[in-house]
Every structure is written in structure tokens, then in C-alpha cells.
């Protein structure tokens with residue numbers, strides 16, 4: 261079952277594990293939660309921090325052509341006017357006239373399945389993704405078992421028709437996926453969260469919570485050029501919270517109203533933009549595979565011409581096969597000089613770069629790899645979840661859930677156990693645990709219950725190494741180290757534990 265990660269059952273298991281083990285909680289759960297907002301628990305926050313740290317290390321620290329910034333969430337509203345967000349950051353909204361459910365019109369489809377002239381199915385569906393296969397599958401879920409069987413049995417004779425609610429012919433009405441009722445016509449809904457600044461609450465006090473971190477980078481592009489010796493080609497990176505008043509948050513943390521982004525704006529000469537676009541598209545795809553997302557579940561999908569924003573010259577999405585469908589993890593776009601030109605025009609500030617060597621003045625083109633931290637976290641959680649068997653303390657095989665995180669991402673790097681709570685074993689184990697913590701490793705000390713149960717708890721948390729202090733430790737100062745994935749146990753010197761774990765983490769980073 262854990263091999264098939266494309267089912268609702270798999271998603272339910274993952275969500276249950278995330279709650280049980282403290283990866284992800286519903287925000288404000290004690291008050292019934294709040295739609296589109298999530299909290300990360302003790303294990304989740306470590307996982308998420310490790311993802312962000314891996315990104316920061318790999319995209320900034322290890323490179324000479326990248327620098328970082330950390331900008332405010334609330335910016336001068338003129339930023340959002342210049343960027344086009346005030347006018348254009350809209351989703352098409354439709355309501356069901358019957359049950360009042362609310363949808364994004366570009367996410368709801370009307371689907372008909374016919375056998376000759378005989379209409380077998382005429383429903384509203386809300387698939388994740390635009391592919392006909394996903395749309396038909398979401399529609400089939402609305403069919404009763406008899407209709408579904410009939411469609412499946414006569415698959416070769418069935419003709420399908422489907423269209424998005426925002427692209428329906430004028431004489432057609434959208435169908436509600438919830439109750440089958442009629443949908444209203446689509447209307448525009450701006451997704452930016454509004455707030456007011458200061459004591460007055462009139463229109464002059466209106467400001468927005470940023471819907472992307474990118475604009476803080478553009479607004480600081482001149483500051484960075486002026487205060488560092490960096491010059492194109494170079495990039496500015498930022499990790500931070502973004503906020504979007506999503507009409508229909510769904511699929512767990514995948515589409516939330518508050519989320520984190522990790523974004524790069526890479527500035528280069530217009531003549532080199534195509535080359536840098538390809539470079540970043542491939543680099544970002546590889547980053548995910550290097551950290552353990554299998555390439556069979558990951559794909560790079562170049563956008564069709566019609567899909568491209570008017571200012572974009574090229575765009576590709578890194579997509580992952582989530583249990584609810586193939587969906588975007590990150591977008592990489594060649595945004596041309598659109599953003600800098602827009603800010604130059606609106607602010608009156610010069611955004612050109614003068615190249616001392618070539619004596620050329622130009623507005624750089626921008627390549628933007630823009631990823632979501634929460635989506636990456638969800639993908640790594642899906643990928644890590646594994647069910648297999650491991651022997652208990654009597655050597656009997658027992659089924660286990662194990663989170664096979666890449667060691668760099670694992671929330672807890674090492675767990676330390678005394679085999680029994682006597683004979684000085686807890687003291688030795690406590691010292692190893694403290695040494696690990698001092699060395700900057702997240703370490704967990706556990707002396708309660710059978711050792712097999714303790715291993716099992718760490719497997720569920722995804723801890724790559726478990727250290728056990730046993731009778732032999734008292735004789736020769738060695739401990740066992742158990743590998744989470746291979747279950748292999750080796751003996752190493754007790755005073756070499758931190759080095760052993762650190763070496764393996766470094767090895768995993770090469």
C-alpha cells in the first residue's frame with residue numbers, strides 16, 4: 261500500500277502521522293482550526309528549517325554570484341501598483357447558487373461522458389491539474405458505482421467532453437462539484453490580504469501583506485548593486501512568508517493562505533537570458549532529486565506559449581506527483597526586464613546597470629526560480645513515507661512506518677539510548693547525547709520502554725542514526741549505531757559518535 265502513493269488512503273495515513281508525531285498541526289486547532297492556515301510542530305519545524313537551510317547553503321553560501329536579503333512583509337503599496345498586483349493579481353471566482361460553495365473558476369470543470377447519444381455523466385469536478393486524465397478521474401469520483409462500472413467497462417465507446425468554468429460557452433452554466441447546482445458567472449477576486457497602517461482606517465492607510473517575496477528583491481536591487489561589488493550575472497535570494505487570500509485552500513498545506521517562499525531573482529545581460537534560464541531550470545530540478553525526490557515522481561513541464569504571462573519569454577514548472585495529483589513545486593521563469601522597467605517607470609529611480617568593461621548600459625533581464633517551502637516540505641514528507649518490516653528485540657519481523665528523509669533534511673539526526681536504565685548506561689548515553697547537541701546535531705535521548713519500540717519511534721520521526729549503549733560499552737567503550745534504512749548495526753567508539761554522524765551528513769552534502 262505504501263508503494264502506491266497516489267491514493268486518498270495514502271494521504272490520510274500521511275496526515276495522521278504528521279499530526280501524531282508533531283510534524284504539522286491545524287492552526288488554532290483548539291478553536292476548530294482556520295481554513296488555509298497550518299502550524300509546524302517540533303519535528304515539522306526542524307524539517308522545514310533543514311529544507312530552507314539546504315536551499316540557502318546550496319543556492320547562496322556555496323556560490324559567488326548570489327547574495328541574500330530579508331525584506332519586510334508590508335511594503336509601500338506603490339510597490340504592488342507598479343508590479344501589477346493591485347490590478348492583476350486576481351483569481352476568477354464562482355459561487356454555487358444552490359449550496360453557496362465557492363470555487364476558483366479555473367479549477368472547476370464541467371465534464372460530460374457519453375455513450376453514443378446517451379449522457380452517462382454530467383458533473384462538476386475539481387481536479388488538481390489540467391490534464392484530461394486528472395479531469396476525467398475527478399469527474400468519475402462523482403459518479404455512482406453503477407455509472408462508473410458502465411463507463412469503465414465501455415471505455416473504448418465513451419466520448420468525453422470537458423471545459424473549465426471560466427471558459428464555458430456563453431450559453432452554458434458551470435456545475436458545482438459539491439451538489440451539482442448551477443454556478444454563477446466568474447468574477448474577479450483580488451487575492452492580496454489588505455490591512456491598514458496607523459490609527460486611521462481610511463483608504464490612505466491601506467497596505468497589503470506581500471503575496472510574493474520577489475518584489476522586495478526588485479525594490480532592493482539598486483541597494484544591493486550599490487553596497488556590494490557584485491554585478492550581472494548575479495542573483496538575490498530571499499526566504500520568507502507570503503500571503504494569498506486563496507478562494508479555496510486545499511490539499512493539506514499545498515494551497516494555503518499563509519506560506520513561505522524561497523525565491524531567486526537572477527539578473528543577467530539580455531543576450532544571456534536564454535542560457536541562464538536553462539541553467540536555473542535544470543539546477544533547480546536537480547536540487548530536488550539530490551535531496552531525495554525520485555525523478556519518476558518529478559518532472560519539468562515547460563509552459564505552452566498560451567500559458568506564458570505576457571512579459572515572460574519562457575517558463576517551466578518543477579512538478580511532483582502528490583497523492584492528489586501532479587502539481588507545481590516551483591516555477592522557473594524568464595521574466596525579461598519587465599519588473600525592473602515597471603519599477604523604474606513608477607519610482608522614477610534608474611534601474612539600469614552600467615558595465616565598466618563593455619561601456620554598455622542596460623536593464624538586466626531576470627530569471628526567477630520561485631519555490632514554495634511548504635510544498636517542498638509536503639513533497640519530502642510524501643516521498644519519505646515508507647512501510648516495511650524490521651525485526652523486534654526478539655528477532656521477529658514487525659511492520660514499521662519509516663520516514664526515509666535525506667540525512668540533511670531529517671529533523672532529528674541522532675537518537676541515543678541506554679539499553680537498560682542501570683549499570684551506568686544512562687550516564688554514558690546522556691554524555692553522548694549532550695556531546696551531539698554541543699556539536700550542533702539535533703539529538704534525542706530515550707531510555708523508556710523496549711529498545712525495539714524506541715527504534716520504531718525514531719523510524720517514524722525519520723532519524724537516520726540510533727546509538728545504543730549496551731553491556732559491551734562498559735567493557736570496550738564502543739556503542740552500536742543502527743542505520744535507519746538498511747537496519748545494519750555497527751560498533752563504533754563511544755567518543756567518535758559526533759564525528760561519525762557529522763561525517764555522514766557532510767558526505768550526504770557533497
Ligand code: GAP
Pocket residue numbers: 471472473474504506513514515516517518519520521523588589590591628630631632633634635
Ligand atoms: N514570484 C513568482 C511567484 O510568486 P507563484 O507561482 O505564484 O510565483 C511560486 O508562486 C511558488 O510559491 C509556487 O510554485 C508554490 O510552491 C508557492 N505557492 C504559491 N502559492 C501558494 C499557496 N497558496 N500555498 C502554498 N504555496 C504556494
